Amino acid sequence: MVNITEKIKEIEEEMRRTQKNKATEYHLGLLKGKLARLRAQLLEPAAGAGSGGGAGFDVSKSGDARIALVGFPSVGKSTFLSKITKTKSEVAAYSFTTLTAIPGVLEYEGAEIQVLDLPGIIEGAAEGKGRGRQVISAAKTSDLILMVLDATKRAEQRALLEAELEAVGIRLNKEPPNIYLKQKKAGGMKITFQNPPKNLDEKMLYNILRDYKMLNCEVLVRDENATVDEFIDVIMKDHRKYIKCLYAYNKIDSISLEFLDKLAREPNTVVMSCELDLGIQDVVDRAWEELRLIRVYTKRKGVEPDFNEALIIRGGSTIEDVCDNIHRTIKESFKYAMVWGASAKHSPQRVGLSHLVTEGDVVSIVTK
Numbered sequence: 001m002v003n004i005t006e007k008i009k010e011i012e013e014e015m016r017r018t019q020k021n022k023a024t025e026y027h028l029g030l031l032k033g034k035l036a037r038l039r040a041q042l043l044e045p046a047a048g049a050g051s052g053g054g055a056g057f058d059v060s061k062s063g064d065a066r067i068a069l070v071g072f073p074s075v076g077k078s079t080f081l082s083k084i085t086k087t088k089s090e091v092a093a094y095s096f097t098t099l100t101a102i103p104g105v106l107e108y109e110g111a112e113i114q115v116l117d118l119p120g121i122i123e124g125a126a127e128g129k130g131r132g133r134q135v136i137s138a139a140k141t142s143d144l145i146l147m148v149l150d151a152t153k154r155a156e157q158r159a160l161l162e163a164e165l166e167a168v169g170i171r172l173n174k175e176p177p178n179i180y181l182k183q184k185k186a187g188g189m190k191i192t193f194q195n196p197p198k199n200l201d202e203k204m205l206y207n208i209l210r211d212y213k214m215l216n217c218e219v220l221v222r223d224e225n226a227t228v229d230e231f232i233d234v235i236m237k238d239h240r241k242y243i244k245c246l247y248a249y250n251k252i253d254s255i256s257l258e259f260l261d262k263l264a265r266e267p268n269t270v271v272m273s274c275e276l277d278l279g280i281q282d283v284v285d286r287a288w289e290e291l292r293l294i295r296v297y298t299k300r301k302g303v304e305p306d307f308n309e310a311l312i313i314r315g316g317s318t319i320e321d322v323c324d325n326i327h328r329t330i331k332e333s334f335k336y337a338m339v340w341g342a343s344a345k346h347s348p349q350r351v352g353l354s355h356l357v358t359e360g361d362v363v364s365i366v367t368k
């Protein structure tokens with residue numbers, strides 16, 4: 001493990017030393033590719049090491065979604081958990097009060113959201129400092145990262161945390177790159193650009209693919225703004241996780257109104273004071289919005305739907321997802337579904353498995 005960490009340091013050092021220009025961009029691209037590979041290795045549990053390596057905390061998922069509270073020590077993560085759930089997680093003025101993952105349940109309009117209070121992380125977490133790697137692994141399993149920040153601390157804290165999460169393959173508030181990559185058994189490399197790329201060229205991709213020993217593959221870059229980093233993300237897609245992040249600045253009781261105003265205007269940002277009980281509900285409402293969960297009601301033939309019993313599913317879900325949510329095997333005997341509500345062209349509409357449902361729909365599944 002030490003070996004990999006040292007190699008990572010060496011490459012980072014070399015990247016810092018290398019001046020960025022046309023002549024060095026191929027070399028830098030290759031270094032980035034190597035770095036991504038080493039970082040993934042670092043997170044892989046060592047053979048026979050049991051729960052070592054990249055394993056998270058042993059908390060099973062429950063409820064309709066999971067939110068992870070991530071932040072530096074003593075920013076108020078446990079205070080916040082204790083405010084929004086019935087769970088009491090220890091609060092104190094010293095760092096590393098919380099030493100493991102403490103789950104709580106947030107009830108929100110009929111949904112149950114699991115909220116994980118996590119130990120504070122520090123710079124170097126991705127490389128294994130403190131419980132950093134465990135915390136980050138837990139964050140990787142969440143549907144939303146609520147990054148808790150101390151409004152009284154330096155502004156750089158946010159960028160530092162983001163860099164730690166980036167280093168282990170978490171991509172915050174980003175979509176997967178619009179690049180198609182398929183490994184083949186033979187035929188060499190076929191690289192195509194749909195539009196002339198601004199930051200890439202064929203040679204660069206070729207070099208990186210060769211370094212990854214992907215000699216036979218097909219690449220189609222659809223996005224003209226795609227970057228080398230995004231291309232590497234596509235190669236490493238099994239190690240990447242695209243997660244929404246909401247930034248919550250706590251302790252606004254201790255900052256000036258001017259600064260508060262500035263913070264509150266930043267994108268994906270909410271402000272609060274757990275101490276004064278200010279803004280807590282706003283943070284919860286925003287977190288709920290970011291999760292993009294919707295409620296769908298099921299109905300048996302000839303019976304009124306039960307509006308007290310919603311299925312909570314992800315926005316963008318289909319009838320197929322609804323089936324999977326009801327029962328693992330229902331899809332096998334699926335004939336068609338009847339849908340009432342906003343997603344139906346007329347009520348009811350007869351639809352197939354691929355129909356997209358939306359908030360408040362009533363669905364009746366007809367089986368063979």
Ligand SMILES: Nc1nc2c(ncn2[C@@H]2O[C@H](COP(=O)(O)OP(=O)(O)OP(=O)(O)O)[C@@H](O)[C@H]2O)c(=O)[nH]1
Nearest residue numbers: 073074075076077078079092096097098120274275
């Ligand atoms: N001024 C102020 N202090 C707060 C606020 N919220 C929490 N605190 C204090 O900040 C300190 C740390 O709170 P914790 O909830 O233990 O912080 P944590 O992020 O869970 O800390 P670790 O578990 O050690 O990582 C405590 O002394 C809290 O009373 C707030 O809104 N304003």
Ligand SMILES: [K+]
Nearest residue numbers: 074092094097
């Ligand atoms: K603390």
Ligand SMILES: [Mg+2]
Nearest residue numbers: 077078097098
């Ligand atoms: Mg804590």
